[in-house]
Amino acid sequence: MSLLEVKRVSRFFGGITAVKDVSFDITKGEILGLIGPNGAGKTTVFNVVNGFYPPSRGEVFFKGEQISGLKPHQICQRGLARTFQVVKPLQRMSVLDNVVASAFLRARDRKEADAIAAEVLNFTSLDEDRNVISKGLPLGKRKRLEIARALATRPDLLLLDESFAGLNPSELDESIQIIRNIKKKGITIMIIEHHMKVIMSISDRIVVLNYGEKIAEGSPLEIGRNPLVVEAYLGEAQSA
Amino acid sequence: MKKHITYIVLGLLALVPLLGLSSYMMHILILVIMWSVIGMAWNLLSGYCGQVSFGHAAFFGVGAYTAGMLYSKLGISGWWGFPASVVVVAVFALGIGYICLRLRGPYFALATLAMGVIFRIVAENLVGVTGGDLGIMLRERTWIDKTWYFYIILLVAAVTYYLVRKIIESKLGYYFVAIREDQDAAESLGINTTKYKTIALILSAVITGFAGVFYTNYMGYIDPKVVFALHDISIITIMVVMVGGVATYWGPVVGAIIMVLLAEIIRSIPKLGTAHHTLFGVLLIVIIIFLPNGIVGDFSKLKRLFGMRSPAP
Ligand SMILES: Nc1ncnc2c1ncn2[C@@H]1O[C@H](COP(=O)(O)OP(=O)(O)OP(=O)(O)O)[C@@H](O)[C@H]1O
Ligand SMILES: [Mg+2]
Numbered sequence: 426m427s428l429l430e431v432k433r434v435s436r437f438f439g440g441i442t443a444v445k446d447v448s449f450d451i452t453k454g455e456i457l458g459l460i461g462p463n464g465a466g467k468t469t470v471f472n473v474v475n476g477f478y479p480p481s482r483g484e485v486f487f488k489g490e491q492i493s494g495l496k497p498h499q500i501c502q503r504g505l506a507r508t509f510q511v512v513k514p515l516q517r518m519s520v521l522d523n524v525v526a527s528a529f530l531r532a533r534d535r536k537e538a539d540a541i542a543a544e545v546l547n548f549t550s551l552d553e554d555r556n557v558i559s560k561g562l563p564l565g566k567r568k569r570l571e572i573a574r575a576l577a578t579r580p581d582l583l584l585l586d587e588s589f590a591g592l593n594p595s596e597l598d599e600s601i602q603i604i605r606n607i608k609k610k611g612i613t614i615m616i617i618e619h620h621m622k623v624i625m626s627i628s629d630r631i632v633v634l635n636y637g638e639k640i641a642e643g644s645p646l647e648i649g650r651n652p653l654v655v656e657a658y659l660g661e662a663q664s665a
Numbered sequence: 666m667k668k669h670i671t672y673i674v675l676g677l678l679a680l681v682p683l684l685g686l687s688s689y690m691m692h693i694l695i696l697v698i699m700w701s702v703i704g705m706a707w708n709l710l711s712g713y714c715g716q717v718s719f720g721h722a723a724f725f726g727v728g729a730y731t732a733g734m735l736y737s738k739l740g741i742s743g744w745w746g747f748p749a750s751v752v753v754v755a756v757f758a759l760g761i762g763y764i765c766l767r768l769r770g771p772y773f774a775l776a777t778l779a780m781g782v783i784f785r786i787v788a789e790n791l792v793g794v795t796g797g798d799l800g801i802m803l804r805e806r807t808w809i810d811k812t813w814y815f816y817i818i819l820l821v822a823a824v825t826y827y828l829v830r831k832i833i834e835s836k837l838g839y840y841f842v843a844i845r846e847d848q849d850a851a852e853s854l855g856i857n858t859t860k861y862k863t864i865a866l867i868l869s870a871v872i873t874g875f876a877g878v879f880y881t882n883y884m885g886y887i888d889p890k891v892v893f894a895l896h897d898i899s900i901i902t903i904m905v906v907m908v909g910g911v912a913t914y915w916g917p918v919v920g921a922i923i924m925v926l927l928a929e930i931i932r933s934i935p936k937l938g939t940a941h942h943t944l945f946g947v948l949l950i951v952i953i954i955f956l957p958n959g960i961v962g963d964f965s966k967l968k969r970l971f972g973m974r975s976p977a978p
Contacts (some may be wrong), residue, residue: 430667475853477849477853496852496857497849497852497853497855498852498853498854498855498856498857498858501853501854502855503856506853506854506855509849509850509853513847513849513850514846514847514850515842515843515846515850515851516846516847517842517846518842518843518846522839522842524854525839526840526843526854527843527854527855528853529836529839529840530854530855530856532836534836535834535835535836538836538839563700569854574850574854575854578854578855602824
């Protein structure tokens with residue numbers, strides 16, 4: 426069954442068409458990769474799905490219910506959490522307090538929120554940094570804090586926007602392991618990633634955007650062989 | 666020790682009237698406690714929740730006028746202003762919130778500043794309702810002696826302090842701070858930012874209104890220029906908290922002590938007149954530069970400055 430259905434969504438910003446007539450589904454339990462060159466509209470898709478921008482056209486359904494038009498907090502309450510490409514830690518709060526703040530969405534009291542936070546910090550190996558003020562955290566850990574915070578809201582679907590960008594190789598391995606473990610928990614994942622090796626190895630399916638349009642969809646193997654995709658990326662490499 | 670400091674301070678304060686202080690000293694103490702209350706209230710909305718208000722005089726004034734008008738229009742005791750102001754101030758706060766809370770950062774601050782001014786002008790001109798510039802005078806005061814006024818405002822302050830602590834350590838407090846730190850992140854973490862900002866505003870407004878109710882009963886006279894004042898209420902409120910320490914429990918108290926004493930000292934200097942605004946401005950600049958977290962927030966820095974170096978860890 427489809428957990429998320431994006432139906433013919435377009436999003437315009439003034440004269441710019443950031444997303445154009447994009448449709449795709451996410452099946453419960455899978456990891457869906459969303460790739461495309463810079464400015465292809467990937468983050469905009471997240472912003473529409475998570476409710477930051479209403480779609481200019483089209484609709485989004487989550488668990489069969491239309492969510493386009495709802496506010497982000499309402500969508501989060503329904504079990505859809507996200508991370509930000511440009512990390513947004515609650516800067517002057519400790520790592521622990523960041524996670525406690527989001528754990529309160531499901532917790533009835535402080536004790537329960539603390540318990541959820543402790544579990545999530547352990548899961549994302551941020552235990553040791555629990556008392557660090559998040560402003561002072563290195564980028565790799567701030568990216569992981571984004572994931573931890575999203576997990577603390579107990580989502581069914583998790584949107585990860587470039588959680589691997591800027592990580593060193595050991596951090597990269599650690600984060601990939603975390604993503605795999607999230608999947609094992611039964612949480613469905615949609616992930617935006619530029620790192621081709623990562624996306625090819627962890628995705629069950631991949632959607633490719635270029636200039637706001639979906640140009641391909643399929644298994645990693647199919648995507649790797651798709652001439653349109655190769656061209657979109659080669660084109661970017663040549664113009665760079 | 667640290668845990669009990671609140672009770673110790675409260676206990677000591679409760680004994681103060683037994684000292685037989687002069688009426689003037691009691692007056693200063695009462696003002697300090699009243700400003701602590703206003704500071705703690707402002708801190709909830711602006712310090713913790715990050716919605717910086719330049720218009721708290723609106724809530725102070727509405728509270729003051731609720732008490733005043735219960736007396737002047739209905740002929741009942743101004744003390745009924747305490748329960749009545751909860752409703753009246755909350756309704757006004759909802760209206761202000763509806764208009765201002767959709768704005769962010771400096772736009773919110775400017776909108777609240779405008780609100781404060783609008784409230785003053787309306788109060789000055791609705792002569793039939795408020796009595797206009799003539800103000801409201803309570804002809805008979807409840808007590809001549811200051812003792813009971815002292816205990817009443819002390820009770821308000823103690824309850825406020827307790828409430829703020831409870832709130833900040835609970836879900837509400839976490840949500841307030843999350844909104845201050847990043848509204849978009851908060852929203853995407855499932856926090857209904859509009860709802861919680863409104864809660865912060867109403868709590869802050871009602872407590873500030875309490876201070877206004879007290880003011881009317883204590884001073885026995887109010888007029889729009891005094892209780893809706895931009896400089897002497899809204900700006901001083903901000904200074905109390907900034908000097909003492911934004912988003913700290915004791916900051917508003919420390920700030921209130923300093924600001925009230927400073928105002929009294931400055932007032933005693935002859936021929937200074939309204940130049941005290943300039944002095945306050947200079948003080949604020951100095952604080953922002955050297956103690957951006959206020960005296961309580963930067964206490965360790967102050968200790969170092971005065972050579973009270975704590976042993977290196
Ligand atoms: N709020 C906005 N206002 C105006 N234009 C926007 C806005 N958000 C996105 N855009 C534009 O929409 C297009 C798609 O941007 P988007 O951030 O979705 O790309 P992306 O695929 O995430 O790129 P990247 O890989 O660099 O993160 C860009 O041209 C961008 O400038
Ligand atoms: Mg992006």
